[in-house]
Amino acid sequence: MQKTYYDPADLKKFGDVAEFQPELAKKFFDYYGDVFKEGALTAREKSLIALAVSHAIQCPYCIDAYTSDSLEKGATEQQMMEAVHVTTAIRGGASLVHGVQMMNKVKKLSM
Amino acid sequence: MIKSLKAQHHNLSDTTTQLKILSNGIFGEGRLPTFRKKIEPLNEFPLKPAEIEIFQVNVGYMCNQVCKHCHVDAGPDRKEIMTRETMQLCLDIMKNSNILTLDLTGGAPEMNPDFRWFVEEANKIGVQEIIVRSNLTIILANPKYYDLPQFFRKNNVRVVSSLPFYQPDKTDRQRGEGVFAKSIEALNMLNKIGYGMPGTDLTLDLVYNPGGAFLPGNQAELERDFKKELKGHYGIEFNSLFTITNLPISRFLEFLIRTENYEEYMEKLVASFNPAAVKGVMCRNTISVDYDGYMYDCDFNQMLGLKVEKTAGQHIRDFDLKKLENRNIVISQHCYGCTAGAGSSCQGTVA
Numbered sequence: 445m446q447k448t449y450y451d452p453a454d455l456k457k458f459g460d461v462a463e464f465q466p467e468l469a470k471k472f473f474d475y476y477g478d479v480f481k482e483g484a485l486t487a488r489e490k491s492l493i494a495l496a497v498s499h500a501i502q503c504p505y506c507i508d509a510y511t512s513d514s515l516e517k518g519a520t521e522q523q524m525m526e527a528v529h530v531t532t533a534i535r536g537g538a539s540l541v542h543g544v545q546m547m548n549k550v551k552k553l554s555m
Numbered sequence: 556m557i558k559s560l561k562a563q564h565h566n567l568s569d570t571t572t573q574l575k576i577l578s579n580g581i582f583g584e585g586r587l588p589t590f591r592k593k594i595e596p597l598n599e600f601p602l603k604p605a606e607i608e609i610f611q612v613n614v615g616y617m618c619n620q621v622c623k624h625c626h627v628d629a630g631p632d633r634k635e636i637m638t639r640e641t642m643q644l645c646l647d648i649m650k651n652s653n654i655l656t657l658d659l660t661g662g663a664p665e666m667n668p669d670f671r672w673f674v675e676e677a678n679k680i681g682v683q684e685i686i687v688r689s690n691l692t693i694i695l696a697n698p699k700y701y702d703l704p705q706f707f708r709k710n711n712v713r714v715v716s717s718l719p720f721y722q723p724d725k726t727d728r729q730r731g732e733g734v735f736a737k738s739i740e741a742l743n744m745l746n747k748i749g750y751g752m753p754g755t756d757l758t759l760d761l762v763y764n765p766g767g768a769f770l771p772g773n774q775a776e777l778e779r780d781f782k783k784e785l786k787g788h789y790g791i792e793f794n795s796l797f798t799i800t801n802l803p804i805s806r807f808l809e810f811l812i813r814t815e816n817y818e819e820y821m822e823k824l825v826a827s828f829n830p831a832a833v834k835g836v837m838c839r840n841t842i843s844v845d846y847d848g849y850m851y852d853c854d855f856n857q858m859l860g861l862k863v864e865k866t867a868g869q870h871i872r873d874f875d876l877k878k879l880e881n882r883n884i885v886i887s888q889h890c891y892g893c894t895a896g897a898g899s900s901c902q903g904t905v906a
């Protein structure tokens with residue numbers, strides 16, 4: 445067993461998940477490929493969304509992959525950082541908006 | 556001013572060192588397949604040329620810029636330069652063959668004192684297409700170059716220019732402080748006299764190459780972005796955008812090694828190997844000539860000192876189209892740069 449949970453080299457082995465379950469892996473990777481094709485959103489917009497989500501789920505593989513991918517798609521560093529701020533705003537906001545619940549409860553309990 | 560690797564006496568200015576790096580390490584140990592191994596099962600080894608259509612002449616390694624990724628290791632300190640006699644030999648070849656295109660590159664080809672003479676003579680003998688790979692900033696580098704746009708137009712030159720990004724910082728980091736602003740000014744001058752404008756046949760193409768150790772994105776999508784941004788912000792128009800992959804040679808190789816990106820970059824190139832791109836690699840239809848008149852399969856091989864096979868005749872004095880079209884192309888692991896993804900050549904993607 446390796447000494448760390450994450451190894452950058454594992455990212456390249458992503459496709460190997462097919463070894464234990466080929467049919468589902470194929471479905472997943474075909475779907476994955478289609479999702480990232482240019483559609484109503486451009487490939488670059490999708491890459492930036494993926495970068496933002498990567499930070500939300502704090503997946504080091506995804507951050508690695510979608511940093512390169514965003515650069516390849518021609519995103520600027522500013523756009524990439526703004527995407528991460530979107531993550532941060534939503535994550536922070538998601539906590540903060542629960543403050544309303546806390547306030548509701550406080551108001552209900554208090555005289 | 557930054558110096559070329561050559562002027563720094565850097566060990567990577569030695570082509571033997573570069574070739575060793577490309578053959579040893581990950582490839583020597585068998586962790587990654589060599590290019591030969593990869594094309595053998597496709598029945599593409601030895602790699603053979605098709606019809607030669609482009610004569611790409613490198614008229615010298617001198618340049619007013621010292622871009623970080625330059626595979627030529629060009630710069631103001633490079634003195635290698637093509638003489639008029641060698642140019643004449645090139646012209647004789649163009650005159651007596653069916654090669655369609657004369658593609659002039661460098662360095663900054665315009666800095667060769669016989670550059671204009673060469674272009675004018677090529678026109679006189681009726682060369683079908685003359686391409687000049689201009690770095691744009693040269694047009695503003697000195698008053699003697701200010702009229703280059705007019706000169707290009709008068710001689711029906713197709714201009715192909717590097718602009719790695721449509722915003723200043725990425726461009727300047729790769730090509731030097733202030734390069735973006737000057738490039739925009741030069742593009743404006745070219746547009747003003749009709750280059751890249753709808754309704755004219757004055758072609759102005761731009762070249763995009765990634766600003767680091769990553770691959771170029773989709774050519775059509777980047778072209779659309781470039782057109783929108785350059786038009787919107789600077790009122791600039793152009794014809795096509797060519798995406799070119801950075802090959803692990805010279806200054807880009809030095810960057811890859813220094814920043815510990817080399818192995819990962821090579822892995823990426825190998826993983827993105829596209830069999831369909833092998834058919835379109837530019838060495839199949841191009842002959843590259845150096846300032847001394849020696850011939851190579853491409854400009855990259857030229858910078859690695861890999862001349863065309865001996866049996867094909869290595870100097871333009873011995874130019875023999877039949878022999879050249881029968882030669883085996885010299886390959887190494889840098890060739891993976893031409894076959895990654897949609898492929899890469901001096902005309903952009905190939906697959």
Ligand code: SF4
Binds near residue numbers: 619
């Ligand atoms: S990339 Fe072109 S413009 Fe830049 S230093 Fe090399 S030859 Fe000159």
Ligand code: SF4
Binds near residue numbers: 853856887889
């Ligand atoms: S690097 Fe040169 S020889 Fe190798 S595939 Fe590309 S064009 Fe051909």
